[in-house]
Each structure stands twice: as structure tokens, then as C-alpha cells.
Amino acid sequence: MNLLSASHLSDWHIMGALALAGLAGPLLLPALATQIAFLWLMVVFALTWDMLGGRMGYNSFGNIVFFGIGCYAAAVVQRDGGLPYFEGLASGLVVGAVAAVLAALVFGAAMLGIRGHYFAIGTLGLGIAAGEIAAGWDYVGAGSGMALPLYPGELGSREIFFCYSLFALAALCFLVFRWLYGTRFGLALNAIRDDHDKADAMGLRTTPIKIFAWSLSAFFLALSGGLTANMIGFIDPRDVAFAGATFGVWMVLMAILGGKGTLWGPVLGAFVFHIVQELFWTYLLGWQRVALGLLIVVIVVFFPQGIMGWWAARRLRATS
Amino acid sequence: MSALLEVRNVTRRFGGVVANNGVSLTVRQGEIAGLIGPNGSGKTTLFGCITGTHAVDGGDILFEGRSIAHLRSAPIARLGLLRTWQQTRVYSEMTCAENMAISAREAQGGLLSLLRSVPVSTRRKGDDLLAFAGLHEKRGDKAGSLSFGQQKLLEFAMALMNEPKLLLLDEPTAGINPTLINGLIDRLRRANTELGVTLLVIEHNMRVIMNLAHRITCLAHGEVLAEGPPEAVRADARVLDAYLGVA
Amino acid sequence: MLDNLSLFVQYPPLAADVILNGLLIGSIFALAAYGMALVWGVLNIVNVVQGELVVLGGYVTFLAVQAGLPPLLGLPLSAAVMFCLGWLIYRAVIFRVVDKDIFISILATFGLSILFQQLANAVFGSDVRTVDAGLGSLHLLDGTVTLSHVKLLAFALALGAGGALWLFLRHARLGQAIRATAQNPRAARILGIDTNRVYAMTYALNGALCGAAGSLAVMAWTIHPYVGLPYTVRSFMVVVVAGVGNVAGVVGAGLGLGALENVAGFVFGVEFQIAFVFALMVVILVWRNAMAARKRGYLE
Ligand SMILES: Nc1ncnc2c1ncn2[C@@H]1O[C@H](COP(=O)(O)OP(=O)(O)O)[C@@H](O)[C@H]1O
Ligand SMILES: [Mg+2]
Numbered sequence: 001m002n003l004l005s006a007s008h009l010s011d012w013h014i015m016g017a018l019a020l021a022g023l024a025g026p027l028l029l030p031a032l033a034t035q036i037a038f039l040w041l042m043v044v045f046a047l048t049w050d051m052l053g054g055r056m057g058y059n060s061f062g063n064i065v066f067f068g069i070g071c072y073a074a075a076v077v078q079r080d081g082g083l084p085y086f087e088g089l090a091s092g093l094v095v096g097a098v099a100a101v102l103a104a105l106v107f108g109a110a111m112l113g114i115r116g117h118y119f120a121i122g123t124l125g126l127g128i129a130a131g132e133i134a135a136g137w138d139y140v141g142a143g144s145g146m147a148l149p150l151y152p153g154e155l156g157s158r159e160i161f162f163c164y165s166l167f168a169l170a171a172l173c174f175l176v177f178r179w180l181y182g183t184r185f186g187l188a189l190n191a192i193r194d195d196h197d198k199a200d201a202m203g204l205r206t207t208p209i210k211i212f213a214w215s216l217s218a219f220f221l222a223l224s225g226g227l228t229a230n231m232i233g234f235i236d237p238r239d240v241a242f243a244g245a246t247f248g249v250w251m252v253l254m255a256i257l258g259g260k261g262t263l264w265g266p267v268l269g270a271f272v273f274h275i276v277q278e279l280f281w282t283y284l285l286g287w288q289r290v291a292l293g294l295l296i297v298v299i300v301v302f303f304p305q306g307i308m309g310w311w312a313a314r315r316l317r318a319t320s
Numbered sequence: 321m322s323a324l325l326e327v328r329n330v331t332r333r334f335g336g337v338v339a340n341n342g343v344s345l346t347v348r349q350g351e352i353a354g355l356i357g358p359n360g361s362g363k364t365t366l367f368g369c370i371t372g373t374h375a376v377d378g379g380d381i382l383f384e385g386r387s388i389a390h391l392r393s394a395p396i397a398r399l400g401l402l403r404t405w406q407q408t409r410v411y412s413e414m415t416c417a418e419n420m421a422i423s424a425r426e427a428q429g430g431l432l433s434l435l436r437s438v439p440v441s442t443r444r445k446g447d448d449l450l451a452f453a454g455l456h457e458k459r460g461d462k463a464g465s466l467s468f469g470q471q472k473l474l475e476f477a478m479a480l481m482n483e484p485k486l487l488l489l490d491e492p493t494a495g496i497n498p499t500l501i502n503g504l505i506d507r508l509r510r511a512n513t514e515l516g517v518t519l520l521v522i523e524h525n526m527r528v529i530m531n532l533a534h535r536i537t538c539l540a541h542g543e544v545l546a547e548g549p550p551e552a553v554r555a556d557a558r559v560l561d562a563y564l565g566v567a
Numbered sequence: 568m569l570d571n572l573s574l575f576v577q578y579p580p581l582a583a584d585v586i587l588n589g590l591l592i593g594s595i596f597a598l599a600a601y602g603m604a605l606v607w608g609v610l611n612i613v614n615v616v617q618g619e620l621v622v623l624g625g626y627v628t629f630l631a632v633q634a635g636l637p638p639l640l641g642l643p644l645s646a647a648v649m650f651c652l653g654w655l656i657y658r659a660v661i662f663r664v665v666d667k668d669i670f671i672s673i674l675a676t677f678g679l680s681i682l683f684q685q686l687a688n689a690v691f692g693s694d695v696r697t698v699d700a701g702l703g704s705l706h707l708l709d710g711t712v713t714l715s716h717v718k719l720l721a722f723a724l725a726l727g728a729g730g731a732l733w734l735f736l737r738h739a740r741l742g743q744a745i746r747a748t749a750q751n752p753r754a755a756r757i758l759g760i761d762t763n764r765v766y767a768m769t770y771a772l773n774g775a776l777c778g779a780a781g782s783l784a785v786m787a788w789t790i791h792p793y794v795g796l797p798y799t800v801r802s803f804m805v806v807v808v809a810g811v812g813n814v815a816g817v818v819g820a821g822l823g824l825g826a827l828e829n830v831a832g833f834v835f836g837v838e839f840q841i842a843f844v845f846a847l848m849v850v851i852l853v854w855r856n857a858m859a860a861r862k863r864g865y866l867e
Pocket of ligand 1: 334337338339357358359360361362363364365366
């Protein structure tokens with residue numbers, strides 16, 4: 001039919017605008033480079049959570065595990081590898097991605113058969129157990145965490161570098177997911193979400209589909225972990241790498257806030273949430289975490305359909 | 321005609337309730353078989369046993385001569401044996417067209433084959449079958465927004481999309497507007513004759529099943545009460561008793 | 568780790584001390600788990616804020632003792648205060664999610680959990696708190712086994728509360744209404760039961776149970792703002808193992824978990840005790856699922 005329908009065209013418009021912003025942002029606003037880098041990290045968080053939670057109906061509180069594996073793999077490889085900075089970083093990212101995908105295969109085979117709230121609570125346990133194990137394990141610095149090697153470039157160039165790296169990662173993640181959601185695989189994810197038993201009874205190979213989806217999320221999360229650890233320069237087991245009560249919950253919240261199971265919802269949710277969160281940190285000194293808890297409750301209770309859902313309902317009302 | 325499905329002495333318990341007690345029945349290649357019985361007589365449970373939702377406590381089930389009693393529902397479906405549900409099961413947040421696309425044979429393939437968009441031929445076939453079920457103008461609507469009767473039709477069309485050898489239908493006319501029932505009977509027959517799908521139909525409406533089925537099995541209290549051509553089963557005093565006694 | 572294990576085997580009185588103390592601490596888990604089972608069974612909600620209710624109950628007793636009250640008075644006070652807080656939480660948040668998708672209620676109670684955890688941290692600071700109940704200890708086997716009287720009290724209370732709960736659900740009017748609502752809310756409404764009130768009272772009762780558990784926890788053990796989630800996960804695990812409607816099972820599973828956890832803390836080191844709790848839950852869920860999947864079926 002009409003390949004250049006209105007929605008199709010605006011999709012490309014938004015992507016173009018975002019690409020421009022992503023490329024120009026750090027140059028125009030170098031002082032905000034770290035914040036912008038975190039924004040792209042949040043986009044990766046929301047997109048990867050949404051593949052399971054929004055598209056497949058598996059609400060995970062444990063995706064932070066793969067981020068943490070990425071952090072630690074990079075830190076260990078860069079500490080013990082004896083390589084120059086960028087070679088070390090690159091190998092750390094590769095090792096982290098491989099380790100996270102292997103972990104996703106194992107955890108996926110074990111846990112993706114678990115349904116509903118058992119899966120949600122089980123993955124919550126997974127994330128916290130990982131953080132606690134890291135916090136007690138001397139090889140990875142136990143409770144005091146690990147420091148990463150110093151970025152070799154001049155002052156201020158580190159932020160710019162990681163800002164662009166995380167932007168590239170977020171863009172790649174978005175494009176890959178966007179393509180996937182247009183294939184039979186995307187439809188299969190939705191089928192599993194809407195009625196798992198029916199999908200089984202129609203002969204879909206649900207187990208490999210689910211494990212592949214989680215592995216793909218793990219892949220992008222591990223890369224984002226390695227980059228973020230290097231950007232911050234330090235990882236704490238509970239507050240950075242396996243930060244279940246912050247990053248781990250934010251993933252869920254951003255996807256829901258934007259509208260889960262939609263293409264742009266997670267991206268939108270990440271933008272809105274990140275800005276709100278920065279404002280909290282600026283204006284609610286000392287109480288920002290309390291406010292975040294409250295924000296979660298308010299969003300979930302009063303706004304569970306998200307911005308995209310609200311928008312769609314409004315448009316529907318306008319046309320009918 | 322050879323046997324496509326053979327159920328041999330299948331028993332299934334739920335705690336103390338024996339929902340199926342040594343049930344045996346045969347569905348022959350190409351026929352329309354009927355399964356009747358009062359409410360709670362174990363018809364739906366038997367479908368669950370055949371298609372892998374329930375564990376079977378005793379007996380065996382053969383499809384094309386091989387035992388499927390211990391297979392899960394997905395491999396059974398890939399052998400060409402599908403079912404529909406009494407309470408309907410469709411993918412409610414997906415459009416009717418998407419429901420059809422993901423029900424195609426090729427969607428049962430491995431991961432690599434899933435990483436492709438739905439081919440035009442599949443879309444067209446889905447549209448044709450939606451038209452066959454009388455749902456063509458709903459193709460862009462979410463399946464969850466359809467009425468109960470429309471969902472039943474969609475579920476039937478999804479099953480046909482998969483080109484099964486044997487299709488088990490659980491009360492296909494329940495909840496359908498009575499004026500549309502004759503049209504539905506006609507579609508079931510055409511699925512059988514034109515698309516070559518063997519059918520095993522649970523049906524409550526006696527007029528429908530007498531009209532439709534070549535052979536009928538009657539269950540009561542989880543056991544086979546009578547079996548044979550429609551006229552013989554209808555004339556059987558025990559069948560009359562079971563219906564009058566319970567319903 | 569292996570050294571600890573061999574020490575454990577070679578020196579039985581030490582093993583007895585670790586296991587018995589764990590069992591007694593487990594009675595606190597059982598108390599919190601009754602509440603979770605109630606809320607789960609009646610409201611069909613997995614209450615992730617459970618552990619924070621326990622911790623807040625502990626702070627109530629801590630504040631009461633600071634204000635000069637005798638520690639044992641802190642116990643009923645914690646229960647009463649947390650009963651009211653439970654009722655308030657229901658009125659403010661829970662009743663809005665009670666009929667929604669279960670994930671929504673999990674996320675909402677998770678948000679409450681973070682909220683209370685951070686509030687406790689902002690108000691009371693992150694220090695580890697404990698209260699000396701001033702009750703002394705029981706010494707067995709020449710002093711190798713030391714059981715504080717507070718733990719024995721916790722044990723007695725957990726058993727007593729279990730029995731009382733059982734009687735209440737069976738014989739009290741409200742208890743019967745709660746059971747009717749748990750079985751079929753629609754039918755209960757038709758029979759004239761105000762299910763909204765039943766939900767509120769159930770959640771408040773859960774608050775009281777958590778308050779008592781927290782009061783015992785601060786006297787027999789320690790609390791700080793971040794131990795809430797472990798209590799939630801312990802309660803969850805106990806209920807999953809015991810089943811939602813099984814009071815005796817909850818006692819057994821709670822005590823067993825306490826003992827197991829203490830042994831694990833001893834063998835692997837205390838720094839891994841929390842990791843053990845969470846990993847154990849994952850293992851239980853995976854195992855349960857594997858058992859169900861063996862027989863063609865899936866668990867919902
Ligand atoms: N999942 C289940 N758990 C417990 N009992 C069940 C379950 N499914 C069916 N039953 C019981 O098995 C018997 C047969 O039910 P069913 O197969 O649905 O009958 P029918 O489809 O002929 O009306 C009934 O007594 C019913 O209560
Ligand atoms: Mg039935």
C-alpha cells in the first residue's frame with residue numbers, strides 16, 4: 001500500500017531529529033555531556049526492558065544483572081589485561097557482552113518458564129543476589145567496588161567520548177529492535193504476551209524465542225554497563241553495577257511511563273523520566289530518593305497506560 | 321478410511337474427580353466426528369489430554385500411528401493437530417491480521433526463520449481466510465475488541481491458517497448469533513471438504529451436530545456412553561437419559 | 568567455607584546453637600509471612616512493601632524505648648501503629664490497584680517499598696539499630712548454646728499468633744467474611760459483605776503482624792533502613808513453599824528458613840547471608856517450575 005503514509009514519514013523525521021540532537025548535543029552543550037550520556041543510557045535501559053516487559057509480557061526486575069555483568073567484566077579485563085586504555089575497553093566490552101549473553105542463556109533456560117508475578121519476584125531476587133555476591137567477593141573488590149583506569153584524553157574529552165559511545169549504542173539498539181518488531185519474531189513476542197498457552201498450542205517455539213529476546217537485551221545492557229563504568233570511573237556493587245532499587249526499577253518505570261509495548265514509548269519515557277529525575281536531584285536535595293519512590297507509586301497507580309496509551313486514547317476519542 | 325487419531329483408554333483425574341475414565345475414540349482421516357455429552361462430562365478435558373495441556377494419567381493417544389500422549393502442546397501442534405477453546409483464545413492486543421500472520425505454518429519454524437517479515441503471500445492468505453470467516457472488515461481491529469462470537473470465528477480462521485490435518489473444535493457455535501449458525505455449519509463443512517481438514521467437534525446444539533457429523537461419540541460422567549452414526553446415537557435410550565437426566 | 572563446615576560437623580553443640588538461634592529468628596519470618604499470605608490470598612496482591620512494614624514496626628519500638636517506655640510495651644505499640652498505617656496505605660494506594668493486573672500491584676507496592684525505605688533512611692539515618700529488651704538469656708550445654716529470652720518470646724508469639732489467626736479466620740465474623748472474600752469476592756458482595764472494608768481490615772491486620780515482627784526483630788536482632796526487601800523475599804518464599812492458605816505450613820517453613828539461613832550465614836560467611844536468601848528464592852521458584860513442567864503442565 002502507501003509506503004510513505006503519514007506515520008511512516010514522521011517515524012523517520014523523529015529519528016533524524018534525534019540523530020541530529022545526539023550528534024550536535026555534546027558539542028553545543030559540553031557542560032551537560034555527562035547528563036546527555038546518562039540520557040542515552042536510560043534509553044537503552046527502557047528499550048531493553050520493554051522487549052521483555054512490554055512486547056513479551058515478562059516483567060523482569062532483574063535485567064540489571066546484565067548491566068552489572070558488563071560493568072564488572074570491563075573492570076576486570078581492564079585491570080588484569082595489561083592492555084592500553086582503548087584496547088582494554090574494547091576487549092572489556094566484548095568479554096562483558098559474551099558473559100552477559102551466556103548468563104542470559106542460563107538464567108533464561110532456568111527462569112523463563114516461570115510465569116507472571118513469580119517471574120517478576122524471581123528476577124528481583126536474581127538482581128539482588130548478584131549485587132550481594134559481588135559485594136562479598138574479594139576478587140572484584142567486594143563491598144568497596146572497583147576503580148577503572150583513567151581515561152587518557154585531555155580534560156573534558158572523556159565525557160564527550162562516552163556521550164557519543166552511549167548515543168551510538170542507544171541508536172543501534174533502537175534500530176535493531178525496530179527492525180525485529182517488524183518481523184515474525186516481533187509478532188511472536190506479542191503472541192506470547194497476549195496468551196502464552198495459545199502460542200504454545202499453535203506450535204510456536206516459545207522457549208528459544210524468549211531466551212533469544214532476553215539474550216539480546218543482555219547484550220545491549222552489558223555494553224552499556226562497560227561504557228557507563230568507564231564513564232563514571234568507579235563501580236559500586238549495589239549502587240552502580242547491580243543497582244536494583246534505582247536503575248533496576250527505573251527501567252521498568254520509564255517503559256511504563258512512555259507506554260510499554262510501543263516503538264517510541266520507552267524512548268519518550270526515558271527522556272521524560274531523566275529530565276524529571278535531574279530536576280529532583282537539583283531541587284530536592286536529600287529527599288530526591290523519597291520523591292522518586294512517590295513518583296513510582298503515582299505513575300503506576302494513576303498512569304499505568306503511559307504517555308503513548310494516553311495519546312492513543314485521546315486520538316480515538318477525537319475521531320469517534 | 322484409516323484412523324488419524326486414536327484415543328485408547330485415556331484416564332485423567334483432577335484430585336478426586338475422574339474427568340476422563342478409560343475413554344476410547346477414533347477419528348478417521350477426512351471425516352467430521354462429533355463429541356457430545358452433558359455439561360461436565362469431560363469433553364473439554366479430553367481435548368486437553370489429546371493436545372498436550374493435561375498430563376494423561378492412563379491410556380495412550382496415537383496421531384497418525386505415533387504416540388503423542390507425552391508430548392507438549394507445541395510439538396503436537398507442529399504435527400498438524402490443533403484445537404480451539406470453548407472460552408476462545410486469541411491474541412487480544414494484536415490486530416486480526418496479525419493474529420492470522422502469526423498463526424501461519426512458517427511461524428512454527430526456528431529462530432532464524434522468524435527473523436523475516438511476513439511475506440505478502442501469507443498476508444493475502446490471512447485476508448482470504450478472514451473473508452472466509454466473515455471478518456474481513458475487522459482485519460485492522462484488535463482481536464480483543466471483537467464480540468465473543470467474532471472471536472470464535474477468528475480462532476477458527478487462525479486454526480485454518482495453520483493448515484492442520486486434524487482440528488478439534490470446542491463448541492464452535494456457542495455464543496454465535498443463532499441466525500449465523502447455518503453459515504458457520506456451512507464453513508465447517510467447507511473447511512472439511514475444500515481445505516481437507518479432518519474435524520472433531522464438541523457441540524451442545526443437537527440439531528447442529530446431527531446435521532454436521534458423520535459419526536458421534538457421547539460422553540457421560542467421563543465415560544463413553546454411545547458411539548455411532550448420528551441417527552443411531554440419537555435413538556440410543558441411554559443418550560436420551562443422560563441428556564434429560566442432567567440438563 | 569569448608570573449615571566452617573567441618574567445624575560445624577565436628578562440634579555439635581555449636582551446630583545446635585546456630586540451628587536453634589536460626590529457628591527462633593525464623594519465627595519472626597513466620598509472623599511476617601502470615602501477613603503476606605493473608606494479603607496474597609484475600610487481595611490477590613504480592614505485597615512487596617511487606618519488609619518495610621516490618622522495619623517501620625521495628626523503628627516504632629526503637630522510638631518508644633528511646634522515649635523511655637519499657638521495651639515489651641513496644642510490641643503492642645508497634646502492632647497498633649502499624650495496624651493504622653496499614654489501613655492508611657490501603658486507603659491511599661492499595662485499593663486503587665487491588666483489581667488491576669497483578670504486575671501493577673507489584674510495581675505499586677515496590678514503589679511504596681522504595682518510598683518507605685528512603686523515608687526511614689532520611690528520618691532515622693542509615694545506622695544499624697537494636698533495642699535491649701533487658702530479658703537476659705537462657706544458657707544450655709555449659710553455655711555453648713545461648714538463646715536470648717526475646718527470641719524465645721518471639722517463638723511463643725509466632726505460635727500463639729498462628730493459632731489466634733487460625734481461630735480468628737474460622738470463628739470470628741470478620742474472619743469468616745475475610746475467608747468468603749478470598750474465595751469469591753463477587754459472591755461475597757452479593758451476600759452483603761462489604762469487601763472493600765474486608766480488604767482494608769485484612770491489609771491493616773497484615774500491618775499489625777508486620778509491626779509485631781519488626782518489634783521482635785529490633786529486640787532479638789537488628790534493623791536498618793535497607794533490610795526491608797530481605798523480609799519481603801523471606802515472606803514470599805515461606806508462602807510459596809507453604810501455600811497461601813496454610814497457617815501451620817507457614818510456621819514450619821518460616822522456622823526452617825530461619826535455621827537454614829543461619830547455617831548458611833555461618834558456613835559461607837555473614838556477608839553472603841542476604842545473597843543466600845535471594846538466591847534460595849530463585850532456586851525454589853526454578854525448582855517448583857521444573858517439577859510442574861515435568862508433567863506437561865505449567866504453573867500460573
Ligand atoms: N482444571 C481443572 N481442575 C479441576 N477440575 C477440573 C478442571 N477441568 C475440568 N475439571 C472437572 O472435570 C470435569 C469435566 O469437565 P469438562 O471437561 O470441562 O467437561 P465438559 O467440557 O464436558 O463440560 C468437571 O467435573 C470439572 O469440574
Ligand atoms: Mg467444555
